[in-house]
Amino acid sequence: MKQYTYFLLLGIIAILEVGIFYWSVENLEPFIMTGAVVIGVIAAWISRQMVDDVITDERSHLITEKASLRTLQVMGITLFSYALGGVVISLGGDTFGPFSYQIARFSFLLMFIVFLMIIVYILFISWYERRFGAGGEDEE
Amino acid sequence: MKNKVKVFRAMYDLTQEDLAREVGVTRQTILAIEKGKYDPSLELAFRMAHRFQVTIEEIFIFEEFSS
Numbered sequence: 001m002k003q004y005t006y007f008l009l010l011g012i013i014a015i016l017e018v019g020i021f022y023w024s025v026e027n028l029e030p031f032i033m034t035g036a037v038v039i040g041v042i043a044a045w046i047s048r049q050m051v052d053d054v055i056t057d058e059r060s061h062l063i064t065e066k067a068s069l070r071t072l073q074v075m076g077i078t079l080f081s082y083a084l085g086g087v088v089i090s091l092g093g094d095t096f097g098p099f100s101y102q103i104a105r106f107s108f109l110l111m112f113i114v115f116l117m118i119i120v121y122i123l124f125i126s127w128y129e130r131r132f133g134a135g136g137e138d139e140e
Numbered sequence: 141m142k143n144k145v146k147v148f149r150a151m152y153d154l155t156q157e158d159l160a161r162e163v164g165v166t167r168q169t170i171l172a173i174e175k176g177k178y179d180p181s182l183e184l185a186f187r188m189a190h191r192f193q194v195t196i197e198e199i200f201i202f203e204e205f206s207s
Contacts (some may be wrong), residue, residue, distance in 0.1 A: 059165065
């Protein structure tokens with residue numbers, strides 16, 4: 001499959017997803033939308049495997065890697081700051097209005113997600129260290 | 141890293157697209173290598189050297205020695 005055929009297929013999948021989203025909202029069927037997203041992602045992935053042209057190579061992997069790391073750093077700090085702000089609001093009691101409790105819950109959840117992100121990051125670091133040979137006994 | 145990829149490409153009458161296809165990367169990667177903005181991996185460097193039937197040192201010039 002050529003690359004433009006793949007992009008055409010992606011466009012068709014996207015349009016179908018929007019249509020299914022509209023239908024699921026109209027008919028209040030959340031599981032249909034969830035299933036459609038999963039199926040859409042799988043379909044896109046399968047299509048990607050069938051592309052003959054070289055789309056990604058070592059340079060694009062490096063770019064993706066660096067961009068992902070920076071995004072993780074920036075978004076982690078942003079989310080953590082936002083969550084801290086929410087915690088401050090929650091500690092103010094009802095000072096910030098009747099939704100303080102909901103804000104507090106959301107903020108703590110957000111903070112938990114940020115910490116989970118750090119743990120997942122450390123796990124992936126360990127996994128890739130082992131994969132690229134940093135672990136094990138040193139023969140020397 | 142300075143290199144002579146463009147020179148060797150011209151010698152073999154290859155476009156960037158041709159070379160990219162033969163060594164298994166995108167045209168943008170070949171372009172970035174020729175501009176010195178991207179250093180290829182060892183494997184890619186070997187593939188390019190093999191394609192041009194020369195050694196890696198004949199294509200790529202390590203900066204410390206280029207001056």
